[in-house]
Amino acid sequence: MEIISQKKLTPAEISEWIQSEPVQNEWSFAECKPSQTGKWSHDYHRYPAKFIPQLVEKLLDEYVLNRDAHINDPFMGSGTTIATAISRGFFASGTDINHIAYLISKVKSRPIQPSLLKSKIQKLLARLDAADSGGLFQDTHALSPLIPERHYERIAYWFPEPNIVMLGKILAAIQEEPNPVIKDFFTVAFSHILKPCSIWAQGSTKPIRDLKKIPAEPLFAFRRHLKKMEQGNAEFYAVVPPAVRENPEAFLCLTLGDARHQPVESNSVDMVITSSPYVTSYEYADLHQLSTIWLNFAESLSEYRKAFIGTSYKCYERPSLKSQIARSIRERMAAVDMKIAKEIEAFFVDMQAVIEESYRILKVGGRSAFVIGNTKLRGVDIQNAEAFAECMQLAGFRLERVIVREIPSKILPQKRDEKTGRFASNEQADTEAYPIEYIIIGIKEESA
Numbered sequence: 001m002e003i004i005s006q007k008k009l010t011p012a013e014i015s016e017w018i019q020s021e022p023v024q025n026e027w028s029f030a031e032c033k034p035s036q037t038g039k040w041s042h043d044y045h046r047y048p049a050k051f052i053p054q055l056v057e058k059l060l061d062e063y064v065l066n067r068d069a070h071i072n073d074p075f076m077g078s079g080t081t082i083a084t085a086i087s088r089g090f091f092a093s094g095t096d097i098n099h100i101a102y103l104i105s106k107v108k109s110r111p112i113q114p115s116l117l118k119s120k121i122q123k124l125l126a127r128l129d130a131a132d133s134g135g136l137f138q139d140t141h142a143l144s145p146l147i148p149e150r151h152y153e154r155i156a157y158w159f160p161e162p163n164i165v166m167l168g169k170i171l172a173a174i175q176e177e178p179n180p181v182i183k184d185f186f187t188v189a190f191s192h193i194l195k196p197c198s199i200w201a202q203g204s205t206k207p208i209r210d211l212k213k214i215p216a217e218p219l220f221a222f223r224r225h226l227k228k229m230e231q232g233n234a235e236f237y238a239v240v241p242p243a244v245r246e247n248p249e250a251f252l253c254l255t256l257g258d259a260r261h262q263p264v265e266s267n268s269v270d271m272v273i274t275s276s277p278y279v280t281s282y283e284y285a286d287l288h289q290l291s292t293i294w295l296n297f298a299e300s301l302s303e304y305r306k307a308f309i310g311t312s313y314k315c316y317e318r319p320s321l322k323s324q325i326a327r328s329i330r331e332r333m334a335a336v337d338m339k340i341a342k343e344i345e346a347f348f349v350d351m352q353a354v355i356e357e358s359y360r361i362l363k364v365g366g367r368s369a370f371v372i373g374n375t376k377l378r379g380v381d382i383q384n385a386e387a388f389a390e391c392m393q394l395a396g397f398r399l400e401r402v403i404v405r406e407i408p409s410k411i412l413p414q415k416r417d418e419k420t421g422r423f424a425s426n427e428q429a430d431t432e433a434y435p436i437e438y439i440i441i442g443i444k445e446e447s448a
């Protein structure tokens with residue numbers, strides 16, 4: 001439902017508005033099969049809490065009418081917004097602090113001429129088969145495994161020895177590829193197979209070892225995943241407009257960086273579509289540690305973590321929380337757990353800055369859509385949606401619409417561990433988390 005009034009809402013009115021909105025079934029996409037949500041390049045790499053493309057498509061259908069639109073996502077993750085925008089011939093910009101997210105987004109939004117990709121894949125696999133065949137070809141085709149020394153201990157913690165050697169060979173063969181776009185494509189396939197090839201518990205998003213797991217054989221897993229990605233690329237290539245196929249670079253501006261400071265011109269974006277990290281839920285730096293260690297993305301994991309918004313490794317000395325709703329959440333949590341209260345405070349301070357940055361880059365008349373869920377943590381209600389809406393209003397947006405949607409898929413775990421607040425598997429957890437989420441839409445209007 002649209003907000004009729006043009007006036008600013010008080011925090012109490014914001015809460016009432018959001019809580020009184022009914023669930024809108026047409027935004028749940030319950031009928032979509034995995035083949036639809038994972039179409040084109042959308043299944044190149046698993047990613048916790050990723051969007052389904054249908055949600056981005058519907059927002060674009062409803063709000064973006066100009067053909068030369070500029071779409072932005074300050075928290076690209078696996079690049080769902082970016083790839084969807086590119087499929088329609090829009091200009092897409094975005095950022096993420098996570099190296100692997102940046103890599104996936106680049107590859108997912110970059111259609112490759114299918115026959116070129118086919119021949120590159122054949123060549124790479126032939127190279128690996130030769131290197132793997134031992135005796136006969138050993139001298140001419142030797143491939144010394146590329147295993148990042150500085151992280152060897154962590155690698156040995158997660159992978160059995162034979163898999164370390166084979167993964168090292170695959171990585172070495174990928175490095176021989178001279179075309180950077182193809183090399184990135186192969187690297188995403190490599191990154192995706194790390195989890196099945198390790199003893200990381202298969203059903204777990206969190207880093208838990210399963211000593212009974214039989215890890216997948218790397219070359220088999222790599223070959224199979226490349227095949228799937230090749231097919232996804234061909235489908236994606238077929239739908240993107242010819243101008244994008246000819247010069248994809250001209251339609252993309254993706255960066256590895258902080259959502260609070262995007263290298264995007266002021267007043268240049270038509271729509272921001274994003275989902276933020278959640279406070280004290282996923283530690284994205286930890287969840288992607290297999291890729292981080294193999295691809296040498298960070299010197300020290302502990303330093304790397306601190307750059308992430310929503311991490312439990314951050315707190316501010318002199319925070320300034322502008323949102324009253326966020327302050328009230330912080331105060332209620334402080335009575336229960338001061339450490340989590342400080343994490344919540346840091347999260348909302350950071351999110352206020354991201355929302356202000358989104359306002360800066362939007363054109364007048366442009367909109368931001370922030371997707372977020374509410375939860376309960378240590379018995380305290382964390383009304384992220386209400387706090388985000390207030391932060392948006394404080395940044396200058398007029399609150400225009402809230403869409404309440406059910407999350408039918410199991411992409412987001414539905415439960416939290418009551419003690420730690422972290423997402424847990426359904427059997428281990430005791431608190432409901434995010435069965436529904438909110439899309440808060442604000443518009444940037446001419447300032448009075």
Ligand SMILES: C[S@@+](CC[C@H](N)C(=O)[O-])C[C@H]1O[C@@H](n2cnc3c(N)ncnc32)[C@H](O)[C@@H]1O
Pocket residue numbers: 047048049050051052074075076077078079080081095096097098101257258259260274275276277278284307308309310
């Ligand atoms: C919920 S995920 C986004 C998922 C995305 N919508 C998708 O479809 O894959 C949130 C993202 O925020 C990123 N992030 C966390 N802190 C950040 C920061 N300071 N600047 C930019 N991105 C950050 C995380 O790395 C993560 O990829």
